[in-house]
Amino acid sequence: MDLTLPAEDLAWQARARTFAETVLFPHELALELDGALPQTTKDSLRDAVVEHGLNAINHARDVGGQGCTQFQQTLVNEELGKSTGALWAVAWHPAVALKHGTPAQIRDYLTPSCLGRRRACVAVTEPDAGSDTGLIRTSASRHGGGYLLSGEKWFVTSADAADYIIVHALVDGDPARPTLFLVDSDAAGITVKREPKFTHTYVFGHRDLVFDAVAVDGDRVLGGVGQGLELTKDWFVEARLQIAANCLGASIRAFELANAWASKRVQFGVPIRRHQAIEFMLADMAVEIMAAKSMIYRVAWQIDQKIDRKVAHAHASVIKLHASEMAGRVLDKAVQIFGGRGYMRENAVERLSRDVRVDRIWEGTSEIQRAIIGRQLSKRGPRLFTGWHR
Ligand SMILES: Cc1cc2nc3c(=O)[nH]c(=O)nc-3n(C[C@H](O)[C@H](O)[C@H](O)COP(=O)(O)OP(=O)(O)OC[C@H]3O[C@@H](n4cnc5c(N)ncnc54)[C@H](O)[C@@H]3O)c2cc1C
Known part of the structure; x- marks a missing residue:
């Protein structure tokens, strides 16, 4: 091998x-x-x-x-x-769902987005529909040859930087027809309800948006009527892999900074790494990072070998869950090793410790990842997780 x-x-x-x-x-x-x-x-x-x-x-x-x-x-x-x-x-x-666009949508949305001339944000979550997407109520009522979108979407990341929104809505309010729509951000009827502050500092905003009978042409349906959930699932796999890799990077940076500090900082006559309590924290961080990296690289490689889509989905949940929880543990230790300096915002470790918290919440909370893994375990058996795929 x-x-x-x-x-x-x-x-x-x-x-x-x-x-x-x-x-x-x-x-x-x-x-x-x-x-x-x-x-x-x-x-x-x-x-x-x-x-x-x-x-x-x-x-x-x-x-x-x-x-x-x-x-x-x-x-x-x-x-x-x-x-x-x-x-x-x-x-x-x-968004990966754009791959399923029509030739015109690829020309007008995907290619300009790849080149940086356009930018999308994705609006799925609602006040009453978070983990349970079955509670989504934003509706797309047929109107002439197009649709009128009405509803409220929360936490729309990068809405302030986006010139169009991929909106998850139910055609005619029918839960059996969840559908993605390409909606221009400046369309009449879209208002910004608020842009709350969050634990992390984020380079863009997370906005709550209201859609009030927003007119959308019929050719702005992405990937077909009723395909919304399927397309969102593909997006979740990619996004969960990205989160896992981001968490790995954040943990490595914090570990390297904490390791260097532990060599430099002297208390009670020795560098603090000579105190076993600190040395063991560093050792645990090294082990956590090594294990997470091995898992993440393996799953990314397997996806390139075209493993079964459902296996990819289950394994993406495994690494998202593991990497985000690992990052929380590693960052907490890094802050502790820095002592008071680890609590200062000018320290990258402090900032990373807040940044990684959301990774246990967005793109499916840790509890939802466990539910996905548990369901797959009962459907397909333990070898899905204990076996070696390819
Ligand atoms: C900073 C930020 C950016 C975001 N960006 C976007 C975005 O761009 N677009 C978008 O659409 N959404 C976005 N989200 C929304 C995010 O995906 C949701 O917050 C997440 O899916 C959880 O939904 P919720 O917040 O409504 O929590 P809830 O679903 O209300 O969950 C509350 C708690 O209950 C638990 N829970 C719920 N169901 C179960 C269950 N079946 N079993 C066990 N426990 C359960 C959860 O794990 C959690 O601990 C963002 C969120 C944040 C915080």
């Missing part, structure tokens, strides 16, 4: 590392202390993403993306995940 990383994959890793360290890290403190970046900075970051060839790593070259394998995407997301304030989000990943 050869686990050597191919030169091409190493080149993607190096490219992403350079981008994170030279382009993203320098903006971290200003973002944290000011709470936002000026638009001119965001524009220059967008240009830098294209200059470094990190736009749309998740889409094929013929539609304007970079054509990366899942494994290469994982290496890139790990490096970008080291940045704080979710600066990794400046490198856009147009």
Whole structure:
């Protein structure tokens, strides 16, 4: 078995590392202390993403993306995940559902999004529908040749940076026909209800949006009427892999910083790493990171080998659950090793400790990942998790 990383994959890793360290890290403190970046900075970051060839790593070259394998995407997301304030989000990943667009939708939405000329946000969650998407009520009533969308969507990440919204709605209010719609952000009838503050500092906003009889043309249905949930599932697999890789990167950065600090900081006459309590924390962090990395790389590689879609779905839940909980444990130890300095916002470890908290909540909470894994276990048996697929 050869686990050597191919030169091409190493080149993607190096490219992403350079981008994170030279382009993203320098903006971290200003973002944290000011709470936002000026638009001119965001524009220059967008240009830098294209200059470094990190736009749309998740889409094929013929539609304007970079054509990366899942494994290469994982290496890139790990490096970008080291940045704080979710600066990794400046490198856009147009929603995977756009691959199912018509030729006109690919021309008008997917390709410009890959090239950085357009940007989407995704609106699924509602005030009464979070983990349980069966409670979604936003409706798309047929009207002439198109639809009128009405409802309320919460937590819409990057809505402030997006010029169109992928909205999950029920055609004629029918739960059997969940459907995705491409809706321009400036369409009449869309209002921003509020933009709450969250635990993390995030480079873009998370808005609550109200749709009041928003007219949408019939040709803006993405992937067919009734396909909303299926397309959202594919999106979850990709997003969960991205979260796992981001968590891995965040943990590695915090571990390296804490390890260096433990060598430098002297208390009671010795570097603090010589106190066994600290040494054991570092040892546990090393083990956690090594285990998570092995799992994440394995699943990304398996997906490139075209494993069964349901196996991929189950394994994406496993690594999202494990990596996000691992990151919480590692970050907590990193803060502890820094002592009071670990509680200062100017310390990347402090910022990362807040950043990774949401990874146990979005794209399916830890409890929902356990429910998915548990269901698959009873349907397909333990070998789904204990066996070796390919
Ligand atoms: C910062 C941020 C950004 C987000 N961005 C987006 C976005 O861009 N687009 C979007 O559509 N959504 C977005 N979300 C929403 C996110 O996906 C939801 O918050 C998440 O799915 C959980 O839903 P909820 O918050 O309504 O919690 P709930 O579903 O109300 O859950 C509350 C608690 O109950 C538990 N629970 C629920 N059901 C079960 C069960 N069956 N078994 C055991 N426990 C259960 C949950 O695990 C949780 O602990 C974002 C959220 C945040 C915080």
